[in-house]
Amino acid sequence: MYLLEGNDFNVPFQLTGLPVAGHFVARDTEMENMEESLLPTKAPDGRTIYVLHGLGGIGKTQLALAYARKHQHTYSAIVLVNGNSRDTAVQSLVAFSRRAGVAGVSQSTTGTAQQAPDMNAEADAVIRWLGLEKNRRWLMVFDNVDRDVQNDDDGQAYSVTSFLPAADHGSILITTRLPSLGEMGKSTEVTSLGLDQALELLSNRSGLHRSSSGKTRLLLEYNRTIKQHKLIDRSADMNKLVQRLGKLPLALVQAGTYMRETKTGCSTYLDLYEKSWIQLAAETPRLRDYENGSIQTTWMISYNRIRDSNPTAGKLLQLWAYLDRQDVWYELFLPGSVGFPECEWLQELAQSEIGFKGVIRSLLAYSLIESHQHTESYSIHPVVHDWCTETISEDKTISDGNGNLITIALTIIGTAAPSDHSESEYWLLQQRLLPHAERCVKQLDNFDLFNRLESLVASDAFHNLGLLYADRGKYTEAEKMYQRALDGREKELGYDTEIVNNLGCLYADQGKHAEAEKMYQRALDGYERAWDPNHSYIANTDNNLGCLYTDQGKYTEAENMFQRALDREEKVWGPNHISPLDTVHNLGILYREQDKYTEAEKMFQRALDGCTKAL
Numbered sequence: 001m002y003l004l005e006g007n008d009f010n011v012p013f014q015l016t017g018l019p020v021a022g023h024f025v026a027r028d029t030e031m032e033n034m035e036e037s038l039l040p041t042k043a044p045d046g047r048t049i050y051v052l053h054g055l056g057g058i059g060k061t062q063l064a065l066a067y068a069r070k071h072q073h074t075y076s077a078i079v080l081v082n083g084n085s086r087d088t089a090v091q092s093l094v095a096f097s098r099r100a101g102v103a104g105v106s107q108s109t110t111g112t113a114q115q116a117p118d119m120n121a122e123a124d125a126v127i128r129w130l131g132l133e134k135n136r137r138w139l140m141v142f143d144n145v146d147r148d149v150q151n152d153d154d155g156q157a158y159s160v161t162s163f164l165p166a167a168d169h170g171s172i173l174i175t176t177r178l179p180s181l182g183e184m185g186k187s188t189e190v191t192s193l194g195l196d197q198a199l200e201l202l203s204n205r206s207g208l209h210r211s212s213s214g215k216t217r218l219l220l221e222y223n224r225t226i227k228q229h230k231l232i233d234r235s236a237d238m239n240k241l242v243q244r245l246g247k248l249p250l251a252l253v254q255a256g257t258y259m260r261e262t263k264t265g266c267s268t269y270l271d272l273y274e275k276s277w278i279q280l281a282a283e284t285p286r287l288r289d290y291e292n293g294s295i296q297t298t299w300m301i302s303y304n305r306i307r308d309s310n311p312t313a314g315k316l317l318q319l320w321a322y323l324d325r326q327d328v329w330y331e332l333f334l335p336g337s338v339g340f341p342e343c344e345w346l347q348e349l350a351q352s353e354i355g356f357k358g359v360i361r362s363l364l365a366y367s368l369i370e371s372h373q374h375t376e377s378y379s380i381h382p383v384v385h386d387w388c389t390e391t392i393s394e395d396k397t398i399s400d401g402n403g404n405l406i407t408i409a410l411t412i413i414g415t416a417a418p419s420d421h422s423e424s425e426y427w428l429l430q431q432r433l434l435p436h437a438e439r440c441v442k443q444l445d446n447f448d449l450f451n452r453l454e455s456l457v458a459s460d461a462f463h464n465l466g467l468l469y470a471d472r473g474k475y476t477e478a479e480k481m482y483q484r485a486l487d488g489r490e491k492e493l494g495y496d497t498e499i500v501n502n503l504g505c506l507y508a509d510q511g512k513h514a515e516a517e518k519m520y521q522r523a524l525d526g527y528e529r530a531w532d533p534n535h536s537y538i539a540n541t542d543n544n545l546g547c548l549y550t551d552q553g554k555y556t557e558a559e560n561m562f563q564r565a566l567d568r569e570e571k572v573w574g575p576n577h578i579s580p581l582d583t584v585h586n587l588g589i590l591y592r593e594q595d596k597y598t599e600a601e602k603m604f605q606r607a608l609d610g611c612t613k614a615l
Contacts, residue, residue, distance in 0.1 A: 009135040011077035011100040013068070024062055025201045025249075030188055034067050037186045038171040039074060040137050047165075049172045049185030055367045055381060056298035057250030058190045060175035061143050067173065068141055075139040075171070079126065081163070083145035083174070085156035089163055093123035102129045123163075131165035138170050145176040146302070148365065151309050160184075177302060177367045192381070198247040199238060205256025208238065208266065237266035244270060246382040250295045258284045278390040299387055302366040312345040313362035314392075321393040322409035322443050324435035325385040329377040330356045332436075336412030339457060346408060389443070407458055409440050414461030417468040430468055437465050441477075459488030463499055470502070475510050482506065497526035501541050508548050520545045536579070539568035543583050550590050562587045578614045581607045 030052075036042055037050045052060045068078050079096050082088040096102070102125050130138055147157035160181070164172060174181060179189070193201065202208075245251040258280070259269055272280050281296050307314030320328065330353050337343075337350035349359055360378060363369045369380045380388070393405065413436045418426040466481035482503045489496035504519030520541055527538045542565035549558035562583055569580035588603030 009076045009129075009132075009138070011096075013072040013078050014099070015069075024066055025193065025197045025204075026066070027059070027063055027190075027193075027197070030063055030190065031067060031070070033186075033188055034063075034173065035071075038067070038139070038173060039071065040171070041074075046168045047170050047172065049174065051174045051176065051182045051184055051187035052190050053176050053179045053182055053187060053367060054190035055248075055384065056146075056177055056302060057248055057295035057383075058192065058367075059249035060190050062249070063190060064141050064143060064173050064175050068139065071139070074137070076135070076137045077139075079130070079138065079140045081140065081142045083142040083160065083176075085147065086158040087156060089142075089158065090119055090123045093126045093163070094119050097122040097126045100126075102126050127163065127165050130170060131167035133167070136169040140164070140170065140172045142172070142174045145174055145181060146178060146366070148178060148305070148309070151305065153308060154305070178365055179367060180365060192247040193249055193252075195239075195242065195247065198242045198245075198249075198252055201249060202238060202242055202252045202256050202266075205253050206259040206266075207256075208259065237270070241266045241270050244273070244382070248295075248381060248383050250298075251383045254281075254284050254294060261285055277386050281390075295383070296387060296391065299368070299384060300391070302368055303392055306362050306366060306368070310359060310362040312348050313359045315345040316349060316359055317363065317368065317388055318393045319405055319409055320380060320385070321389040322406055322440050323413075324439040325382055326379040326435065327375070327377045327432055328379070329375070332416055333412055335415040336408070339411050339415065340408060343408065406440075406444065407461075410444075410458055410461035410465075413437050413440055414464035414468075417464045419464070419467060421471075427471075430471060433468060434472060437468060438477075441465070441481075456488065456492050459485045459492070459496075461485075462488065463502075466499075466502065466506075470506055470509070475506060478506055479503070495526050495530070497523045497530065498537070500526065501537075501544065504541075504544060504548075508544070508551070513548060513552055516548050517545070520548065533568070536569065536572055539565040539572070539583070542568065543586060546583075546586060546590070550586070550593065555590060555594055558590050559587070562590060576610070576613075578610055581610045584610070 034050055034052075037048055052064060054060055068080070072078060077100065079093070081092040102122075129135060130140065142160055142163070145160050147154055149157045149159050151157055160174065161184075172185070174184065179187075181187075182189075192198070241255065242252065245255060255269055255273075258264065259266070264272075281294065284294065286294065303314065303317065306317070330350075333346070333350045333356070337346050340346050349356055360369070360371075363378075364371060368384060369378050371378055413433055416429070417433055417437075418429050420426070423429075462481045462485035466478045466485060469475075469478035469481060482499055486496055486499045486503070489499060500519050501523040504516045504523060507513075507516035507519060523541045524538065524545075527535065527541065531537060542561045546558045546561035546565060549555070549561060566580055566583045566587070569577075569583060573579045584603050585607040588600045588607065591597070591600035591603060
């Protein structure tokens with residue numbers, strides 16, 4: 001029998017043991033959506049299920065508890081279930097049973113090997129009590145249902161439906177990192193806070209209150225580096241910190257807690273965050289209003305489950321630490337994977353688009369990444385990206401087949417860079433690759449990983465990145481990449497004239513004529529020692545020197561170089577081939593510069609005729 005009988009199904013709401021936030025920031029839109037679906041006065045007849053899914057630390061639990069607290073008098077009873085595992089779910093139901101006085105059941109309908117039979121009976125009693133015909137105005141909140149029931153290796157994974165009453169009434173609210181549970185009913189993906197909400201949360205948690213008027217307040221803060229006070233714009237600093245943390249609620253709570261307890265300002269915290277993320281996370285006090293204590297713990301749990309069920313997905317997440325957090329897509333991995341035939345996980349990733357999407361699905365399943373259907377690309381939250389960098393890719397020497405992660409990342413980006421400007425919309429691909437290149441190079445600098453690169457493979461990647469930067473007008477970065485490529489090639493092979501030639505082009509584009517000539521002459525010396533005198537590479541450098549001399553007004557030297565290049569090209573390709581036409585056109589420009597219009601016209605006409613025939 002039930003101790004609660006008749007029409008008395010009212011059970012007082014209690015917060016004991018619940019991780020209720022002390023400074024909850026309202027999410028009006030999400031709250032209104034839940035109310036429309038779950039409130040007995042608004043929802044249609046029958047059982048209703050609403051699922052809040054999203055990244056760990058995004059605020060799902062606090063949003064669910066806020067709904068329960070706001071509407072505690074609307075429901076006759078609110079059953080709060082810790083859905084972390086089968087055991088915790090049973091324990092939560094047993095706790096409710098004993099508090100509410102639901103007991104005395106002779107048979108069990110939900111067997112659980114990990115729980116004592118009497119506890120299973122008590123849990124089943126609650127489920128049947130919720131299913132009673134006259135007990136219709138209850139709310140059941142399943143929090144943190146994050147274990148994938150399809151993972152056969154997880155003995156604590158379970159189907160949440162096995163804990164739901166069979167009756168067609170009542171309201172059920174589920175929070176989870178698993179988007180797939182959204183199929184159980186209506187659902188909302190909980191995302192980062194709005195800017196004003198994020199500022200409010202950080203302000204409340206840190207004790208650094210913003211001006212109620214919204215005006216900027218200038219305050220004096222002591223600068224430890226220069227040992228003097230300076231005027232600071234606290235509003236601006238708080239804005240920067242909120243944006244850097246991606247408006248992620250739990251990251252803001254952790255930051256605010258640390259700032260309040262250590263009397264640290266926004267600017268100082270941001271400096272500490274950038275310099276030593278992992279140490280700062282370790283020194284941040286454990287959060288009393290969050291079950292796992294920190295977002296780092298939450299994400300590590302998800303990562304471990306992903307790695308165990310799909311090792312390739314785990315490797316991709318490690319690799320992502322060296323790529324930009326945004327705009328990752330399937331074709332990005334195709335060219336570079338060819339260079340690592342023994343790297344099984346990379347081959348699996350690039351083998352087919354269906355296989356790639358299967359790997360991505362494992363990361364999406366735990367809400368660790370986001371999908372962007374209109375561009376068919378994927379991104380990762382900035383703080384999750386920081387966590388990947390500092391935590392799961394902590395061992396920077398991990399070897400995979402014939403390449404470590406940083407070498408693989410460099411090669412993927414460098415090989416994907418278009419070398420042929422005739423490719424359709426090549427500049428769009430360059431634009432997409434540039435953030436990845438900048439991130440990868442930054443990681444190399446930050447962790448001093450150059451000595452761990454595989455020299456020849458990395459040199460090719462650096463060379464390609466140099467071409468990418470040069471094409472985008474980033475000359476300083478291009479020079480740095482070329483120089484690194486050259487150092488690697490010379491270390492392994494003793495020379496590399498192609499990179500030297502491209503350095504000459506880079507200097508010429510910047511008007512550094514002396515440096516450009518030096519590189520071109522050095523390239524010629526190398527080519528002539530290594531190649532046949534009529535090799536096309538030598539003709540290319542002759543042509544480049546001709547262009548350089550033309551720019552300097554050294555017309556005699558320019559004509560000699562162009563003519564030498566043309567002679568080499570015609571010997572290799574023949575006089576009617578399209579390859580010599582660039583040199584012919586450059587000769588036309590040279591003659592026009594000297595007012596030799598007859599000779600110029602002859603060259604231009606020859607170039608035009610040749611191009612017309614080729615088309």
